[in-house]
Amino acid sequence: MADTAVVRPPADASAASAGDPGKSRRRREALNGYLFVGPSVIGFLVFILGPLLAVIYFSFTRYDAISPPQWRGLANFERLFTDDRLREAYLNTLIYVAAAVILINGIALLLAVLINQRLPKPLTLIFRSVYFFPSLVSLVYVSLIWQALFQRDTGLVNYYLDTVGGEPVNWLNSTSTSRWTVVIVDTWRNVGFAMLIYVAALQDVPKALTEAAQLDGAGVVTQFRRIIVPMISQAIFFNVTITVIGAFQIYESVIVLTNGGPGDSTRSVVMYLAEQAFSNFQVGYASAIAITLFLIILAATLIQFRIRRSWVHYE
Structure with a gap:
């Protein structure tokens, strides 16, 4: 019977993958990308999307910036036509x-x-x-x-x-x-x-x-x-x-x-x-x-x- 070569996996596969320089570089590039777009995303959420959602909510309420908003439904939009x-x-x-x-x-x-x-x-x-x-x-x-x-x-x-x-x-x-x-x-x-x-x-x-x-x-x-x-x-x-x-x-x-x-x-x-x-x-x-x-x-x-x-x- 001919000898059969047995290929053994590395003892620690995770350690081998962790030592992969290509994977490490990709992680750094992804992190750098998140850091670059992070301020823009945060600015969009805080200064554009957040106020837009607030305006949509307030449009259905009676709100004077002092007392809590009171839900009014479509009353504000009905007032627009008169x-x-x-x-x-x-x-x-x-x-x-x-x-x-x-x-x-x-x-x-x-x-x-x-x-x-x-x-x-x-x-x-x-x-x-x-x-x-x-x-x-x-x-x-x-x-x-x-x-x-x-x-x-x-x-x-x-x-x-x-x-x-x-x-x-x-x-x-x-x-x-x-x-x-x-x-x-x-x-x-x-x-x-x-x-x-x-x-x-x-x-x-x-x-x-x-x-x-x-x-x-x-x-x-x-x-x-x-x-x-x-x-x-x-x-x-x-x-x-x-x-x-x-x-x-x-x-x-x-x-x-x-x-x-x-x-x-x-x-x-x-x-x-x-x-x-x-x-x-x-x-x-x-x-x-x-x-x-x-x-x-x-x-x-x-x-x-x-x-x-x-x-x-x-x-």
Whole structure:
């Protein structure tokens, strides 16, 4: 009979595996990964998910931040449909959103096209810096500056109107002009950021396409509509989405310029929400308003992502 070799397992398999350098390295890498993502996860749980769950709970209660919450079911949400001040605040906010999308993106795209022309590099850098600078300044400071400019008797805007023979305008205390004053300030402050996004997108448009269109006899308008707009459609989608989300949350400029007045003619939803929560101590009702605003912003964003398939082009 031939001899049969017998293979014996190690005396201590666990010790052998513990001494495996590959396994030890994988454990260290996993631990390092947990340590890196740990602060972000903790921050998300504490500052985003936790408050979100709290708001959902408070929206079904009557809570004044002093006494314990009292369960009210859907009473706060039913109140939303009968609140005339909230309805006007939503109307103002929708006007801000529409105006911001049209003005910010329209002016920013026009400036980007002008800056993208063949100008000396130092001049291009100066224009970019000048237009982008307002985006770096706090919105509160920007609003304070414009508040001084729009004063009826001492503001520079009315001073220059008077020099050209115009009548002084009560920019901040008139229901017909105060809302558009907020739009002007918000547009001036945010147009620079959108412009930089468009400039970057325009620089990625292949010059061969526009040169070929010129040889085929296409005019400037046709080139812009048929070539440039499709090529920068991703930047347009990004700017429009960011603008919509930001305009729905407009707050600082309104409270500094007009404090929501005269009456409620400039009051935004976020400002009305803050008033209910921190002035009237109706935290439960304010939470219901916050949830509806969150759902509206979410729906608007999802709609934009849905319809982008029909007009956003990818290379």
